[in-house]
Amino acid sequence: MLADKTVLITGANRGIGRATAESFAKAGANLIAHARVISDGFTNDMADLAGRYGIQVNCISFDMTDTSAMKAALNTELPLGRRIDVLVNNAGTAHGGLFQMTPLSVVRSVFDINFFGQLELMQIILRKMIRQKSGAIVNIGSIAGIDLAAGNVAYGASKAALMACTKTIAAETGTLGVRINAVAPGLTDTQMAKKMDPKAWESMIEGSAMKRLASVEEIAKVILFLASDDASFINGQVISVNGGTV
Numbered sequence: 001m002l003a004d005k006t007v008l009i010t011g012a013n014r015g016i017g018r019a020t021a022e023s024f025a026k027a028g029a030n031l032i033a034h035a036r037v038i039s040d041g042f043t044n045d046m047a048d049l050a051g052r053y054g055i056q057v058n059c060i061s062f063d064m065t066d067t068s069a070m071k072a073a074l075n076t077e078l079p080l081g082r083r084i085d086v087l088v089n090n091a092g093t094a095h096g097g098l099f100q101m102t103p104l105s106v107v108r109s110v111f112d113i114n115f116f117g118q119l120e121l122m123q124i125i126l127r128k129m130i131r132q133k134s135g136a137i138v139n140i141g142s143i144a145g146i147d148l149a150a151g152n153v154a155y156g157a158s159k160a161a162l163m164a165c166t167k168t169i170a171a172e173t174g175t176l177g178v179r180i181n182a183v184a185p186g187l188t189d190t191q192m193a194k195k196m197d198p199k200a201w202e203s204m205i206e207g208s209a210m211k212r213l214a215s216v217e218e219i220a221k222v223i224l225f226l227a228s229d230d231a232s233f234i235n236g237q238v239i240s241v242n243g244g245t246v
Contacts, residue, residue, distance in 0.1 A: 064117030186242030
């Protein structure tokens with residue numbers, strides 16, 4: 001169902017984004033793979049995916065907080081008439097810290113990447129999808145934005161805002177052929193997770209009924225499902241993938 005579709009994935013160079021790129025490649029989708037900075041390792045990796053699965057992969061770069069660079073890159077990569085069937089809004093940044101110890105400038109910076117940058121990209125791609133009268137967007141939230149806890153004033157709140165807007169915008173686009181959903185992963189085996197405070201790491205694992213981390217592949221499978229026609233009547237939902245909570 002995704003063969004020959006075109007999928008834009010942000011933050012495709014590692015973690016959940018990289019696993020998602022491979023999942024869509026296996027399904028036969030052509031990729032526009034985004035990274036903040038394109039390295040030789042990234043282009044070689046994407047070329048390997050293209051060769052193994054017989055798809056097209058174009059690499060694209062911009063900083064999520066740089067609106068001008070985002071628009072310039074997309075105008076180059078998405079000429080008039082080219083379809084974008086799926087957007088996976090995955091790029092983001094982590095942050096932990098108590099509110100009293102977190103400068104508001106840091107909170108704004110996290111929101112610029114995790115919320116405003118995502119909205120900017122959604123707005124650009126939505127215009128194209130609405131003209132097409134079809135498309136699917138999957139935003140990557142977090143259980144940190146659902147089960148808000150101490151130390152999550154920046155990261156958790158930014159993800160909560162993204163997931164709230166997912167529901168709001170989905171209500172606007174449901175009759176226009178575009179579905180918008182979000183995935184809220186629990187603690188996942190990524191480089192970002194490895195930077196967490198060990199006590200916070202242990203607490204999140206202990207709070208999972210399965211007492212383990214998710215693999216990036218487990219998250220990618222849910223993203224793939226939500227983007228596919230198998231999820232044709234799923235819209236405006238936040239799907240938690242957290243192993244169950246206790």
